[in-house]
Amino acid sequence: MIVNKLIERFNNPIYKDSVWAIIGNLSLRGLGLLGSIFVARILGSKIFGEYGAIKNTIVSIAIFTTFGLGYTATKYIADLASSRSKQIHQFITKSIKITFILSLTISLFMIILPKIVSEDILKTPHLTNLIRYVSVWVIFNALTTLQIGIISGFGEYKNMAKINTVVGLFTFATSVIFTWFYRLEGAIFSLIISQIFNYFLYYLLLRKIKKKYHFIEESETNEISYKSIINFSLPIALQEMVYSLTSWLLTILIIKFSNFSELGVYTAAIQWSSVVLFIPVVLRNVILSNLSKEKDQKNHNNVIKKMLMLNLVFTLVPIVIIFLFSGTIKNVYGESFSKINSVLYIALFSTIFISLNSVYSQAYMSVGKNWIMFVFRLFRDMTIIGLGIYLMVNDKFLGGAMSMAWATLIANLLFLVFMAVYYHKKLNRYG
Secondary structure, eight states: OHHHHHHHHHHSHHHHHHHHHHHHHHHHHHHHHHHHHHHHHHHHHHHHHHHHHHHHHHHHHHHHHHTTHHHHHHHHHHHHGGGTBTHHHHHHHHHHHHHHHHHHHHHHHHHHOHHIIIIIISOOGGGHHHHHHTHHHHHHHHHHHHHHHHHHHHTOHHHHHHHHHHHHHHHHHHHHHHHHHHHHHHHHHHHHHHHHHHHHHHHHHHHHHHHHOOOBOOOGGGOOOHHHHHHHHHHHHHHHHHHHHHHHHHHHHHHHHSOHHHHHHHHHHHHHHHHHHHHHHHHHHHHHHHHHHOOOHHHHHHHHHHHHHHHHHHHHHHHHHHHHTHHHHHHHHOGGGTTHHHHHHHHHHHHHHHHHHHHHHHHHHHTTOHHHHHHHHHHHHHHHHHHHHHHHHHOTTTHHHHHHHHHHHHHHHHHHHHHHHHIIIIIOOOO
């Protein structure tokens, strides 16, 4: 009886997709974290802080280049996949063009004007050439993000799991080897070639999927236009841009009000938060694709409840494990990271609220309420910045890392309350 229930549950598309998504990304995130620990130990807190400043900056810039098309792709493809509509081919072609143009344009600005970032913003003129080099990463990251969104819409999570495992191994090996021999330059170079490798594997998978589909010819009146794609993506893009700017500003503010060592500690703690959140992050496309496919009102609401429970469980388990081994983690990083545990505890507690927020984010997107989501996320991110500055200015004892950890915790708690209450009171037409 129990075995039959387990088999039946695994055959449920939500759980089946979730399992494959988790397996692949467990390898990717786990190996990525392990490689990052080696990189941090080799470089030390100060240089690792510089590495974190470069990485956080390009990740923030990269969000501008995706224009929210990763999530838009998942929703569009999930809506249309069962009909094998020719609109799928139209969407893929046009979204790739939009993404490439945006990413290329921003990448060129980084190549031409790297001193704006290295000298005027980060106050580190010796990083100018490295900023120029990572502009290549921006293009391949944007295209990879779009491909992942498209493939998620098709539900090809098993094949994605295979790719993520291979990329995780490749990233670990290159990050440790290149950092050992070439220090900061090697760590940056590893970041670039790993992203290019990731792109080409997803490119091959997408080409294979497209060959499987025989698209049905439709009249021109049903054609997906550039305008319709951009209109749906705009509020998503703005949400990601606000988040991007916030993440980048946190880096700058810690440097301004504190120092690179504090930034190094904060970066290391946030990486462990990313480990805790890797399953909730992975499940975002799973949630969105299943909610977009689900037309029955009762089932739609059940998907939300199931994913809230899954996200909570998958967040609490790694938190407990990390807490138990926090002493070992501190020792692994070395003496220059002596403050990491206190920052880590606050950052881990924040992940509980961030995890639950991600479910509601996909729920809002699945019913097309992207502008409301934008307002809520703007409120959250402005709260983090304002509260973070207040704590750093008025409580020097906390330090930059701890101040931002507390600001993030409080803002995400408020965000969850507003998101859940508004959705169930105003938007929930499904139960």
